[in-house]
Amino acid sequence: MGTRRFTDEDPQLDALYADLADIDLQPLWRLSGVLTGEPVSRAQPYRWRGKQLREVGDRAGRLVPLDKGGDRRVLSCANPGLGGAPYATPTLWAGLQHLDGHEYAPAHHHTPAALRFVFEGSGVWTLVDGDPIHMARGDLVLTPSWTFHEHHNTTADPMMWLDVLDVPLVSYLESIFYEVGPSDEVNRRTAARSAAEQRWALGAGLTPVARDLPEPPADHSPLLVYRWSDTDDALRVLAGTVERDARLRFTDPARGTDVMPTMRCEMQRVPAGRTTTPHRQTGSRVGAVLNGTGTLVIAGHEFDIEPGDVFAVPSWSWLTLASETAEDLDVFTVSDAPVLEAIRLYREEWREEQQ
């Protein structure tokens, strides 16, 4: 449905258009770009430099206090295509969070779901509904929709990590609810292993049952953290068995579904010297480089990447990852694919001519 092809120099038509505007109607035949042959994305292919993120994160840590009862110290990736909105893609927020030594970010909850991905460091615990989860390099930590969460740093050194949230989506759907935590008390609990892991990380297909164990939550994975050592081991096996383009999907061990209803989390290892088959999917993605250097090509735009880099992949844009050194390239991605699958709009394809 493009622009109509007739010339509408007609006073009656002009009068109609004026009357339509008066009563808040618009003639479809004068609208263009409503139904396009393929998705057209507003977001741009983009990469934020890890080095720069760390540098400004450090400065923010020194300059900006984190008041008690206050906010998070987060630098949000703002995709230049999105008209000034603090969003990495139309549906995903990505930001670098900085917590000073011994600092504390108080409890709150909100309908947007969040996850943390740790580029480096350790010593911070995130409490999810009171369950203390240690955060360390390569770990993925979930704070699902409406779960209370707070962070505290047990060390003297600052720590930074990547936050990804579905804030733009939930904001678009006008379903944001937010509350501060029930208590002003700072909760500085720690534990070597979260309660979530004690029950749900016993191994593939090993599920404890007992009278007094609660049912897994209906809305998200009961396992709230995926440890790098497990992920790394799994990637190693995977790299040895699947020819190419295999990814590791983080899933709900109680149901096999995505970890949260709005975000799909995956980790891809591109072996040294290899390039992935170009792939595209409806909906957008945020990527984060954990290990290795190489090249990222999004819709023809080429970016060199290194650990700590964050990038945005717009909907239906071809994506290729190349590991160009002797080291494997490990890339974490978050997408809105579960949303699109739930409402039957998910499509994906590979560019066959590549090899």
Place this chain on the structure above:
Amino acid sequence: MGTRRFTDEDPQLDALYADLADIDLQPLWRLSGVLTGEPVSRAQPYRWRGKQLREVGDRAGRLVPLDKGGDRRVLSCANPGLGGAPYATPTLWAGLQHLDGHEYAPAHHHTPAALRFVFEGSGVWTLVDGDPIHMARGDLVLTPSWTFHEHHNTTADPMMWLDVLDVPLVSYLESIFYEVGPSDEVNRRTAARSAAEQRWALGAGLTPVARDLPEPPADHSPLLVYRWSDTDDALRVLAGTVERDARLRFTDPARGTDVMPTMRCEMQRVPAGRTTTPHRQTGSRVGAVLNGTGTLVIAGHEFDIEPGDVFAVPSWSWLTLASETAEDLDVFTVSDAPVLEAIRLYREEWREEQQ
């Protein structure tokens, strides 16, 4: 998370903010309105007048040709809160479609799903993937995502109806695909009863099975039309059995779910002289008045309503309907509730103090 409370007159901070802007980052602590206590809607409570819709529809019918291979003659309801976008709410498109006597709107398909609701008239057939469905007063006709659809008018008189689509949602999710029909041939098939009804409208809980009958489609109701006479009969029974605030939900007879994955369709009968309990839900709604007159209150804004009126209910806005004459008020509504339910963001509540 409101605006930070510290005064940031600090040259170092100014330098940081400038550097952040340079590398497309935004400091969360300077953003306000990201996480609100409750949903804040951009859309306004709004009502479009049926009389005006018909009047401009008639004029458009006289002035604007519908070229072969071309578009639809549709007037789109543009909510004044949405910055000029041709959308009734952030997720829903509503428009009046006009088809002249003997006119034909050629086949196309698109990922946005559509439905038709008929205020008056008859004599137009919509073909959905070739199945001819007659459209008449009070009927609800589905053209689910990616089904080919075309309309033709067998009478000499123009006909108008309400279109509702999830175009804003699918556009936001950057998942619009569109194709014209496979053939230039005008298909003017008619049938007294669609194939969909022959199989799926045999009665509640009566499902034919046979070797050569296809499985119901995975993504939407196999029943593509809900006839007014059936709806009216059901509303009559319902009004006699449920005390108040009962609605009739149009559902997939093969699964009991909503008719399409993105839109919930309901019809509510407010008995003469009655007022509904104020109700609100996350996500937005479009309403259409089929019968009766009365008053509509949305978030405190009062509108008188009559047959043919169309209205928009923003997210989390209190809605009340009052039938003020001796006639029952019949209101058809479409909402995005299935989307919110699928991703676990649906909430609703009733205002208890009312009676």
Place this chain on the structure above:
Amino acid sequence: MGTRRFTDEDPQLDALYADLADIDLQPLWRLSGVLTGEPVSRAQPYRWRGKQLREVGDRAGRLVPLDKGGDRRVLSCANPGLGGAPYATPTLWAGLQHLDGHEYAPAHHHTPAALRFVFEGSGVWTLVDGDPIHMARGDLVLTPSWTFHEHHNTTADPMMWLDVLDVPLVSYLESIFYEVGPSDEVNRRTAARSAAEQRWALGAGLTPVARDLPEPPADHSPLLVYRWSDTDDALRVLAGTVERDARLRFTDPARGTDVMPTMRCEMQRVPAGRTTTPHRQTGSRVGAVLNGTGTLVIAGHEFDIEPGDVFAVPSWSWLTLASETAEDLDVFTVSDAPVLEAIRLYREEWREEQQ
């Protein structure tokens, strides 16, 4: 796995066999018939004559009192292949129940599910968890597992109907629980239309929703009766649209599934002069002739049938129905197919050479 092919005249072997018997072990290699190429049924193809059922039912009505707090006056179809058990097939009980004029069968509930199919008469109400359901010719009435049910006859004339239960299955699975009703009071409520129908028989795909309406039960169809007039209308449409071998399946209108988790109910109309394609399925079936006369062939055994006849179809037995008069043949069937589907053992096939 047939009998082993070696000669076992060996004293050591004899000693082993004796020792095995002593400690309750059996050598698999001496067992035959455990794993057969195809299902071997113990039940026989069988037909009980409606005339005879009615005649002995009448006599039982005259001779056998139905004590208060006591039992049901039921004559159970005992398949001759089942060693004297009162079962029509290995999984299904079928019996003729007789209720005298003004008589009353008191409330009880049990884990076996039951259904009633009415060959003739009217004037009895079955109360299912208190909801009064009138029973008349051609009606299918459900009394799902663990629902309280009682029957009372409002007329002076006796009434008889067919009961089908999953008693043999639940007995085999050693899961029978039984309790008498909570009250000694005779409940003689009647209603022109059951509450179940008021809510769930509003039409295909028309589902009422309201604050105070309970969720449909998790375990069975909320619609507890399927009326003959609706079934008859649907069969008429079906006969006009599907070439042959179409059946009408009674389904849960809230979910589209079978009416109860253990029994599939269907009605088949064989048009006058037609024969069905031979068909077989794993699991057994009970059939009942409502209208018409003809011939039934089960695994090569031929039976003439007329209204009121009841028959048993063993697992994996070919079944053909022929309507041999000018009248359509209407046959109701109950099978255990939902059980087999749930545990992935259901198979069916048609004999292709037939036409």
Place this chain on the structure above:
Amino acid sequence: MGTRRFTDEDPQLDALYADLADIDLQPLWRLSGVLTGEPVSRAQPYRWRGKQLREVGDRAGRLVPLDKGGDRRVLSCANPGLGGAPYATPTLWAGLQHLDGHEYAPAHHHTPAALRFVFEGSGVWTLVDGDPIHMARGDLVLTPSWTFHEHHNTTADPMMWLDVLDVPLVSYLESIFYEVGPSDEVNRRTAARSAAEQRWALGAGLTPVARDLPEPPADHSPLLVYRWSDTDDALRVLAGTVERDARLRFTDPARGTDVMPTMRCEMQRVPAGRTTTPHRQTGSRVGAVLNGTGTLVIAGHEFDIEPGDVFAVPSWSWLTLASETAEDLDVFTVSDAPVLEAIRLYREEWREEQQ
């Protein structure tokens, strides 16, 4: 519904009873025991001694050849309550399978599902649809319904293990199909790790995805073996976190459901000196002792148990396990609970007064 309470010395009644018998009907009021207040089990609480199983297994190995193309060398546990049938419970078959050094049991498949549980030894591979799975002490190996399976011993020593199948259930449902393998060739493939493990045992919530990876099978767990080292590790964590009566359920890592649609597999560790809370459930169970000694009480019958013992728990029978030595008691159980859950007949309870 017990036996009727009236005296039926009545010549007319005698005549009726004779006539009923002639036409294969039975009067319900003369039947007793059809609907009991609670389940009544035919099976007996029973324990087979591991020492005896091994002793007769060894003798069978020496005396009974395993012909090519022939059977399995299996000793079936025959519950004395089941009238001579070779079944451990009404729904479950349990047998000790013996394979000589370098011996081979050829491929076949059948609709009954099977699993293997290994008490001791190693060196045998089971190929499931060609995927070689090594069997060693404490491992659980699945051969789901209709998968081809064969066993071969790579060592010079015999090996024995426990087979559990749902043969009685599938036989009762008259749904047994059986075929020998497609090839006469002996397949002696081995692999350090099965393909199933390479993909599905990467860790809790870690699922590989790739273009060329097949979807998990619809009917059973894609993970075909659960290794003792993983189970043991998980039991150790579990024992440290859950107060008592925790069991480890073997689940489908792709869906979180039971490993097969007919059998639930669990492993319970009773810490040294502890006794479990008495528990009962509808449906029957087979147990096998892997480690430790103690006492088993089933419906009041007490049995001392030691490694290698196999036992049968009838439906709705109270079960208690006590570990009476300094060693933990590890007990593997198989039940038909998934069948009962699927058809909504599953109930369970704990005896509260115990501690």
